[in-house]
Amino acid sequence: DRDTMEADVFRNWQLHCDRRGVILLAPLAPDAAWTADQTDYINALVELFRSRYRIDPRRIVAHGMDQGGELAYDLVFRHRDVYAAGMTISAPLRQMPPEGESRYVPQFLLISQTGSPEADLVEQTQSLLQEMRLPTSSVSFEQELPGYPPEDAIETMVRWVESRDR
Numbered sequence: 001d002r003d004t005m006e007a008d009v010f011r012n013w014q015l016h017c018d019r020r021g022v023i024l025l026a027p028l029a030p031d032a033a034w035t036a037d038q039t040d041y042i043n044a045l046v047e048l049f050r051s052r053y054r055i056d057p058r059r060i061v062a063h064g065m066d067q068g069g070e071l072a073y074d075l076v077f078r079h080r081d082v083y084a085a086g087m088t089i090s091a092p093l094r095q096m097p098p099e100g101e102s103r104y105v106p107q108f109l110l111i112s113q114t115g116s117p118e119a120d121l122v123e124q125t126q127s128l129l130q131e132m133r134l135p136t137s138s139v140s141f142e143q144e145l146p147g148y149p150p151e152d153a154i155e156t157m158v159r160w161v162e163s164r165d166r
Helices: 003-019 037-054 067-078 119-131 149-162
Strands: 061-065 085-089 107-112 136-143
Touching: 003 061, 003 149, 037 067, 061 067, 067 085, 085 149, 107 119, 119 136, 136 149
Parallel strands: 061 085, 085 107, 107 136
Antiparallel strands: none
């Protein structure tokens, strides 16, 4: 159930955000999933938050799971001046990314579920990004049912975001 999963994601991140002063901007997709033609909307939200809060630009990360991960790649590659990094879950890169300004080198954290059908594809994505000379790390988590990563993986994700610098 979409609402239940989104509520779980929010609840799991809330403790980390409160403890560390992290701002999580997590708009709901207008339909069942985000599409590439909605990047202007997301970018406008990011700019709104940047105008209202003091945000370290080195820690603006596009994050998504499955199809949302594909959108995160698109945001990072097309708007390298805004997004310092991408963090995807079960989201292999399905097409070659567009060239971006070379002065902005995005970093990536690729997350997969051990034994999932996407795990090998995520590993291939990591190799491709590294061949492109983009700093890329990966994390795999174990979980019986498909879904958002468990608490310990979220802790790893938060620490990774906190360690971003350009």
